[in-house]
Amino acid sequence: MRQPLAQLPAELESAIRRIAQTPHLLLALDFDGTMAPIVEHAEDARPLPRTAAALAALSALEGTTTALVSGRALGSLRMVAAPPAPTLLVGSHGAETWLGPDSPPLVLTAEQSATLELARAAVAQATSLYKGTVAEDKPAGVALHYRLASKADGHAAVELVMEALSGNPAIHISTGKKVLEISVIKANKGQSLVALREYTQATATLFAGDDVTDEHGFEVLRPGDVGIKVGKSQTHAEFRIPKPQDLPMVLELLLAARTNGRPHTT
Ligand SMILES: [Mg+2]
Incomplete structure (x- = not known):
């Protein structure tokens, strides 16, 4: 190094x-x-x-x-x-x-809490299907980590979550290094x-x-x-x-x- x-x-x-x-x-x-x-x-x-x-x-x-x-x-x-x-x-x-x-x-509104449940469910589905993907729960969001997944699995997991959530205006999605960040607070x-x-x-x-x-x-x-x-x-x-x-x-x-x-x- x-x-x-x-x-x-x-x-x-x-x-x-x-x-x-x-x-x-x-x-x-x-x-x-x-x-x-x-x-x-x-x-x-x-x-x-x-x-x-x-x-x-x-x-x-x-x-x-x-x-x-x-x-x-x-x-x-x-x-x-x-x-x-x-x-x-x-x-x-x-x-x-x-x-x-x-x-x-931090206190979420009832609507934010309900939206967060949707997001957690989508990420949970992805992590159950694709090896090496990991969910990280946060008070106002959830992150999908795919650092340890194969390229194909990481990509598929991201696609699945994006497809499930990206049309929802109450959900804010951003990307980092091998992580998809989903938040109910902008x-x-x-x-x-x-x-x-x-x-x-x-x-x-x-x-x-x-x-x-x-x-x-x-x-x-x-x-x-x-x-x-x-x-x-x-x-x-x-x-x-x-x-x-x-x-x-x-x-x-x-x-x-x-x-x-x-x-x-x-
Ligand atoms: Mg950093």
């Missing part, structure tokens, strides 16, 4: 040094494929230790808000990410948000980033993500923000690093640049 970058691209390094000077920084990170390497079984994913350590240190800095913005259900995100206490959490691609202990839990990471920016009154945002669904996030960034795509595929992000193993260098540089001359809160 290729080694992590020996150093960051010069343009990215100077962008990090620049954003480190902003009065109120929002640091928002995707989890799987960004903080944590992609693994076969979702429950086995863990943040890279240097990434977790840098995030914890950044979350304790004054004028810095850390957030995880994930496609996972909040409960699953908490379990695998073990985020530092002050970190805000967005789960299910924005359908779930946790902004602190007073955050109200949400995406871009809307979540905008909401986090307003909630925190951040003066600049650094967002990093690896998947198609992170593109909504990159699209809402503004001049002075920093968007970092992890991996190779096409992106709206201005900057790119090859792998999750390259993220610690980004966060450690941000921490060092932001700590310089700035007081800590502990």
Whole structure:
């Protein structure tokens, strides 16, 4: 396997040094494929230790808000990410948000609950027919994972679910890497980033993500923000690093640049 970058691209390094000077920084990170390497079984994913350590240190800095913005259900995100206490959490691609202990839990309407049952049934049918496909239940949706299925089985499972659900206006479908995401709440990471920016009154945002669904996030960034795509595929992000193993260098540089001359809160 290729080694992590020996150093960051010069343009990215100077962008990090620049954003480190902003009065109120929002640091928002995707989890799987960004903080944590992609693994076969979702429950086995863990943040890279240097990434977790840098995030914890950044979350304790004054004028810095850390957030995880994930496609996972909040409960699953908490379990695998073990985020530092002050970190805000967005789960299910924005359908779930946790902004602190007073955050109200997600409550579906009766209509949304009924629609969700339809979606779960369609996905259950697909996973019973096609080997290697797995359902992931979320509070406002269900995901069909086909990472472990053959190409033909994965394709057939997706077709079946799309055919069953795609005409329903109460159902919102999006695709990620080897996953079909079905939600009864229309949400995406871009809307979540905008909401986090307003909630925190951040003066600049650094967002990093690896998947198609992170593109909504990159699209809402503004001049002075920093968007970092992890991996190779096409992106709206201005900057790119090859792998999750390259993220610690980004966060450690941000921490060092932001700590310089700035007081800590502990
Ligand atoms: Mg990801």
